[in-house]
Structures are given as C-alpha cells and as structure tokens.
Amino acid sequence: MNATKTADPFRLRPPWSGTLTARERFVRQMRHQPVDRCFNMEFGYWNENFQTWPMFRDHGIRSNEEADVALGFDPFPAVWPLWIHPGFPEGVVEDRGATRIVRNRDGLLAEVPRDGHDTIPHFVGSSIVTPEDWAEVKAERFRRDDPARRVDVAALKARHPDDRDYPLHVHCGSMIGKVRDLLTFEGLTYATADYPDMVEDMVETMCVLIEDFLDQVLPAVRFDGASGWEDICFRSGPLITLGFFRQVVVPRYRRIGAKLRAHGVDLWYTDCDGDVRPLIPGFLEAGINTLFPFEVSCSGHPGEVLRRYGPDLRILGGVDKHALIAGPEAIRAYLESVAPLVEAGGFIPFCDHRCPPDVAQENYLYYLDLKHCMFG
Amino acid sequence: MSERNQELYDAIIRGDRKTVQAEVEKAIADKRPVVDLMNGSMIPAMREIGARFARNEAYVPEMLIAARAMQTGLNLIEPLLAEAGHEPRARVCLGTVKGDLHDIGKNLVGMMLKGAGFAVDDLGVDCDVAKFEAGVGRGANAVLCSALLTTTMPYMKTVVEHFKGQGVKVIIGGAPVTQKYAEEIGADGYGADANAAVSAVETVLGLV
Numbered sequence: 001m002n003a004t005k006t007a008d009p010f011r012l013r014p015p016w017s018g019t020l021t022a023r024e025r026f027v028r029q030m031r032h033q034p035v036d037r038c039f040n041m042e043f044g045y046w047n048e049n050f051q052t053w054p055m056f057r058d059h060g061i062r063s064n065e066e067a068d069v070a071l072g073f074d075p076f077p078a079v080w081p082l083w084i085h086p087g088f089p090e091g092v093v094e095d096r097g098a099t100r101i102v103r104n105r106d107g108l109l110a111e112v113p114r115d116g117h118d119t120i121p122h123f124v125g126s127s128i129v130t131p132e133d134w135a136e137v138k139a140e141r142f143r144r145d146d147p148a149r150r151v152d153v154a155a156l157k158a159r160h161p162d163d164r165d166y167p168l169h170v171h172c173g174s175m176i177g178k179v180r181d182l183l184t185f186e187g188l189t190y191a192t193a194d195y196p197d198m199v200e201d202m203v204e205t206m207c208v209l210i211e212d213f214l215d216q217v218l219p220a221v222r223f224d225g226a227s228g229w230e231d232i233c234f235r236s237g238p239l240i241t242l243g244f245f246r247q248v249v250v251p252r253y254r255r256i257g258a259k260l261r262a263h264g265v266d267l268w269y270t271d272c273d274g275d276v277r278p279l280i281p282g283f284l285e286a287g288i289n290t291l292f293p294f295e296v297s298c299s300g301h302p303g304e305v306l307r308r309y310g311p312d313l314r315i316l317g318g319v320d321k322h323a324l325i326a327g328p329e330a331i332r333a334y335l336e337s338v339a340p341l342v343e344a345g346g347f348i349p350f351c352d353h354r355c356p357p358d359v360a361q362e363n364y365l366y367y368l369d370l371k372h373c374m375f376g
Numbered sequence: 377m378s379e380r381n382q383e384l385y386d387a388i389i390r391g392d393r394k395t396v397q398a399e400v401e402k403a404i405a406d407k408r409p410v411v412d413l414m415n416g417s418m419i420p421a422m423r424e425i426g427a428r429f430a431r432n433e434a435y436v437p438e439m440l441i442a443a444r445a446m447q448t449g450l451n452l453i454e455p456l457l458a459e460a461g462h463e464p465r466a467r468v469c470l471g472t473v474k475g476d477l478h479d480i481g482k483n484l485v486g487m488m489l490k491g492a493g494f495a496v497d498d499l500g501v502d503c504d505v506a507k508f509e510a511g512v513g514r515g516a517n518a519v520l521c522s523a524l525l526t527t528t529m530p531y532m533k534t535v536v537e538h539f540k541g542q543g544v545k546v547i548i549g550g551a552p553v554t555q556k557y558a559e560e561i562g563a564d565g566y567g568a569d570a571n572a573a574v575s576a577v578e579t580v581l582g583l584v
C-alpha cells in the first residue's frame with residue numbers, strides 16, 4: 001500500500017473484514033477453536049519510527065495507540081492497576097554534555113542521550129539499596145490504604161460493558177520486573193544475595209497490591225484474559241536465579257492465578273523479553289499460559305516451544321524482527337514457517353517486540369500485506 | 377586442591393563475598409602464595425560457574441554474584457601479584473560501541489575475563505575508534521566491542537575495519553550480535569555471552 005494521504009488521516013488501512021467480533025475471535029483463537037480469520041494485532045514501534053516512517057510522519061501519527069487505529073488492528077485493551085504512588089519526582093539531575101542523568105518515576109537514575117534519540121534506558125543508580133531505603137519507599141509510595149488505589153468500579157463497568165465486542169484484559173502487574181525497575185538489574189541481583197528478605201518483601205508488596213486491585217475489579221467486569229509484565233530475561237536466560245523465581249515469585253503468581261480462575265479468567269499472558277524458556281514451567285504451573293512477545297532470536301522458533309508444551313501454552317508475537325529487517329524473501333519464509341501455528345490456534349503472529357527503526361517502512365508494509373493475505 | 381582452597385572455591389561459586397574476603401585475608405596472613413590462591417581456587421571457580429552457565433545450570437545473576445565475590449578476592453591479592461611480578465595471561469580492552477550507553481553485558485564480560493586471569497582495560501560506554509585505539513596503545517592484545525541495540529551494532533564494523541592488518545584481534549558480542557554478523561564484518565571472534573567471550577579471547581589469542 002502507498003502511504004498516501006486519505007480522507008481520514010488516522011485510517012491508513014481498513015480493519016480486516018470478518019464475521020466474528022474481535023472478542024469472539026481472540027477468545028476462540030486462544031482456545032484453539034475455529035475462527036473467521038486470525039486476530040490482527042501488533043506490539044507497536046520505537047518512537048523513532050514515528051519520525052522516520054513517512055506513513056506515520058506525514059499523517060501526524062505519533063503513538064502506538066494512533067498507529068493501531070490507523071493500521072486497522074483489532075482492539076486489545078487492558079485495565080491497569082495503580083503501581084507506585086506517588087511516583088518519584090522526575091527530571092534532569094545532572095548534565096554530562098553528550099548525555100544527561102535523569103530520574104524517572106521509579107526513582108532510578110538513567111543516563112540518556114542529550115539529543116533525545118530513542119534507546120533502551122541505561123540505568124546508573126537506584127533510590128533503594130538497603131532495607132531501610134525500601135521501608136521508607138514502601139511506607140510512602142506503596143500504601144495499601146492509599147485512596148488513589150480505590151477503583152471507580154461503576155465507571156469501569158460503564159466503559160467496558162459485558163456485551164462489548166472487543167477482548168478486555170485485566171493487568172496483573174509485575175511480581176519481579178517492577179522490583180527490578182526499582183533496583184536496577186545489578187541492584188536486584190546483589191540485593192537478592194545481600195538482602196533476600198527485603199527482596200521477598202518487595203515481591204510480596206507487589207502481589208498484595210495486585211490482589212487488592214483484583215478484588216475490586218474481578219467481581220464487576222467480565223474480563224477475557226489477564227495480562228502482566230516482567231521483562232526479566234536476557235538473551236542468555238533469566239536475570240533472576242531460578243531458585244528465587246520458584247521459591248519467591250511463582251507462589252505469588254499462584255495466588256493471583258487462583259483469584260483469576262475463581263472469576264473465570266483462564267487466559268493469562270505476561271510480557272517478557274529475552275530467552276523465557278527456563279521460566280515456562282513456573283509460568284504454566286502458576287497459570288501464566290501465554291508468552292508475549294516471544295523474541296525469536298532469544299527463545300528460538302515459536303513452533304519448537306509450542307510443540308514441547310502442547311496446547312497448554314500459547315504465544316502472542318513470535319515474528320522475528322530480523323526477518324522484517326532482512327526484506328520480503330525472509331518475511332515470506334518466516335510467515336510460511338508460522339502458518340501451521342496460526343492454523344492450529346493458540347498463536348497470534350506479530351513482530352516480536354516494538355518494531356525497530358531499522359525495519360524499512362516498505363518491508364513492514366509488505367509484511368502487513370502478506371500477513372493479511374495469508375491469515376486475514 | 378586443599379580444603380581451605382575448596383572453601384574459597386565454593387564461596388566464589390555461591391557468590392559469598394564475605395567468606396571470600398575472610399579466606400583470602402587468612403591466606404595472605406598465613407603468607408600463602410597468592411598466585412596459588414588465584415590459579416588453584418579463584419580461576420577454577422569462575423571456570424566452573426562459566427561451565428554451569430554453558431550447561432544452562434546457572435544464568436547471568438549467578439555469574440554476576442560469583443564475579444563480584446571473585447573481585448572481592450582479587451582486590452586483596454592484586455597488589456601482591458604485582459609485587460611478585462605476576463603477569464596476566466594477556467591484556468585486553470573492552471567497551472560498548474559509539475552511540476550505545478549500555479554496560480551490563482560489557483561489565484560482566486570484564487569480570488569474567490578478570491576471573492580467567494586476564495588484565496582488563498575497561499573503556500566504558502559510547503566508545504569510538506579512538507578510545508579502542510588508546511586501549512591498544514596501553515598494551516591490549518585484543519579489543520572487545522559490545523552493543524545492545526541493532527542501531528548501534530553497525531559501528532562494530534568500523535572498529536573491525538580500523539584494526540584490520542594491525543595484528544590486533546577484535547571480538548564482538550551483545551544482544552543483537554550473531555556469529556553470522558561477526559563473520560560478515562570480518563571480526564576475529566564472537567562471544568554469544570560473557571562465558572563464550574572468555575573462550576573467544578582464549579581462542580583468538582592462541583591460549584587454548
């Protein structure tokens with residue numbers, strides 16, 4: 001498709017046609033039941049794509065939410081809990097010439113390029129190092145009785161009625177990824193060795209806050225699935241020890257999973273980059289049965305993992321971004337390799353992370369066209 | 377291996393830096409040869425954690441806390457090694473390439489190399505060719521380049537081309553980097569992870 005201006009600047013492509021609602025389609029596909037066509041979604045794009053890809057830049061599309069609408073993707077919203085509140089004051093704390101040191105909402109200090117180009121943050125310090133630091137932050141920013149943690153259930157129900165036509169997820173936060181966000185990766189690793197009780201209390205705090213949230217929203221709204229976020233793996237595997245994961249994290253997932261299942265929510269994905277394979281048994285044991293976005297260069301071809309674990313496991317994502325970088329031939333070969341997985345159900349293909357700016361726009365459009373042609 | 381060395385060895389593997397410190401201080405007080413301490417306990421312990429990593433029995437956190445424990449011991453014995461005229465196995469410099477500020481992987485590679493008996497000149501992040509050149513000027517036999525992003529990875533080619541024909545080995549690694557990419561740009565070696573980076577250095581410098 002040419003990215004020419006259309007009458008509706010936010011509608012570059014129409015939604016794929018179909019006979020089911022997006023909600024019916026998503027749920028049926030994840031349950032390995034027949035569908036009219038594949039659920040059509042993408043994870044999103046780096047900020048730089050919005051400046052460099054003409055179809056975004058020339059149509060004033062500046063965010064992933066706008067891109068989802070413009071490209072006609074099926075809706076995929078979630079209801080989110082409140083996490084840190086109040087957040088740490090954000091801002092620049094030091095100017096180092098080519099870079100700046102900034103403090104984020106989580107209290108982490110990050111070195112960022114002064115020119116503002118898009119990059120993964122480079123964290124250089126944390127507001128929490130010792131148990132005393134944590135006690136202070138917990139008392140101030142993770143209060144269970146914080147009135148801001150009360151959900152306006154009536155408004156939520158009105159916004160997401162039971163007869164809606166799109167799938168709705170309840171976000172179950174993060175048990176350890178956000179703890180890592182408070183400590184940095186090295187900080188978490190060293191704290192797990194030096195202050196294991198502190199780290200366990202941090203995980204417990206995350207769990208209790210999510211339980212409080214779920215107790216409010218689950219009885220009120222009929223959710224189609226649960227979501228989560230961890231990002232606790234490198235390319236070479238987990239960035240927490242498997243012992244800590246099994247002894248401290250998995251039992252908290254299990255508590256959350258029990259609440260979800262009690263309200264009929266049995267599809268649960270968590271967002272985790274890197275090589276997630278060592279964590280899959282723990283995920284499945286606790287009820288997390290869907291991987292997202294499944295980075296192929298780290299975790300291998302999605303077919304291998306799905307074959308190993310069978311229909312209990314599902315994957316959202318799993319399209320190798322390197323194929324999108326390489327061009328049409330690689331894109332076609334890759335999509336053909338996942339076609340049997342789409343056919344079998346429990347697998348919704350999309351780029352295995354935010355699409356990076358080194359994917360050419362024409363490659364990306366070729367990919368979307370081919371995906372439509374093969375699975376639409 | 378003596379029993380006392382076994383305690384040090386075990387302490388490094390489980391990342392117990394307090395025991396490492398106590399054991400090394402005791403060995404120094406007992407006037408035991410620190411080279412034996414390093415070659416008999418510390419380097420083998422890091423080799424073992426690397427082997428466990430290669431077998432997927434340990435992951436980056438275990439390597440990191442083991443390397444921190446090892447470093448605690450190294451800090452105590454390094455002055456004594458220098459006094460005794462001990463030479464490292466080789467000298468290397470490493471840095472994250474220009475445009476990239478990420479250093480977790482680079483730092484871990486540095487710690488694993490020290491744990492394997494190499495002298496490591498850490499050039500930091502955002503390294504251009506001039507920084508790597510300076511490292512070579514200080515005696516590095518090999519240059520190690522790290523990158524986290526597909527957008528910064530191409531600078532590795534610039535580094536490889538710069539050192540071509542100079543007798544300096546260039547080894548690359550990082551999340552988006554592959555063996556195929558290393559071959560494409562003509563790098564001398566590739567490390568898929570921190571443990572593999574040590575093996576790559578040993579291979580390209582003919583130390584195995």
